[in-house]
Amino acid sequence: MEQEKPAPLILIVEDEPKLGQLLVDYLQAANYRTHHLLRGDEALEWAKQNSPDLMLLDLMLPGLDGLSVCRELRRFSELPVIMVTAKTEEIDRLLGLEIGADDYICKPFSPREVVARVKTILKRCLRPKEEAVQTSLLCMDENRFQASWDDKPLDLTPAEFRLLKTLAHEPGKVFSREQLLNQLYDDYRVVTDRTIDSHIKNLRRKLESLDASQPFIRAVYGMGYRWEADICRLI
Structure with missing residues (x-):
């Protein structure tokens, strides 16, 4: 019997514990697996070791800020990244896109919107390569x-x-x-x-x-x- 594929794994890098847990709860309710980190300097090694399917990455983080995490991540991985930020200046948005972020969502946000964005990005990125027609x-x-x-x-x-x-x-x-x-x-x-x-x-x-x-x-x-x-x- 064919083994069932595990649900997509979402890495949440968010230093606000309550907000991080809120994202965990909503994503798990949508049948995603999750892992929550509070520090940016822990994200790269965890991603290397565990191969998540998508990263929700806060911009302002202790240890290593989100832009630096994304920049370093792109040296070895095409992991989809959704930046989560309270900074709405256009330069921050453009800079994030230039270093390889796949999408943005700004605080305050609806957790349901985050789940919808995750679903859209994963749908785009997780198609089997052999399905070429x-x-x-x-x-x-x-x-x-x-x-x-x-x-x-x-x-x-x-x-x-x-x-x-x-x-x-x-x-x-x-x-x-x-x-x-x-x-x-x-x-x-x-x-x-x-x-x-x-x-x-x-x-x-x-x-x-x-x-x-x-x-x-x-x-x-x-x-x-x-x-x-x-x-x-x-x-």
Whole structure:
């Protein structure tokens, strides 16, 4: 009989004991295995010895800060890392991404959101490499401004079509509202940043009406939007 695979192992590096335990409780309730460390200088050796599937890494840690942990980790491992931080300055976010973090979540946060982020990153990273056959979920006809998701037609305006094309073309990339506005209209009309928010809301609603299982478009606080849904299915 085939042996059942163990649940993914999540390493939580968080120096606030109560917050760390809260994450442990929610992740275990979602059927993940967990290990909680209070110090950054313990994380690298533990990761080497135990091969976790994902690391939740606080930015401000005793012993070794989160950015240094992530930088050193990338010298020997592609372990997915979600940075957890109370510092919301854009430079910290960008620096974290440059050294190889896979995602950010800012304090205060909902533990359910953390579980959702973990699920999304693991789904992306833990696919068996031998499953190489893919079929596209998103199809776009630029000449007709027509799009479909999983063979279901999407009724999009030209502006929504352009937004979808821009975001889905580079999954995971954060686009600022200004960048998205530059892709939206070709007649140089004067619009506000909030125009993007309205179009994103409508686009997200239409996509989610066809597939409620996908995260599709995520807002990144203080920065803009990014595409998170898988555009291909493994078969």
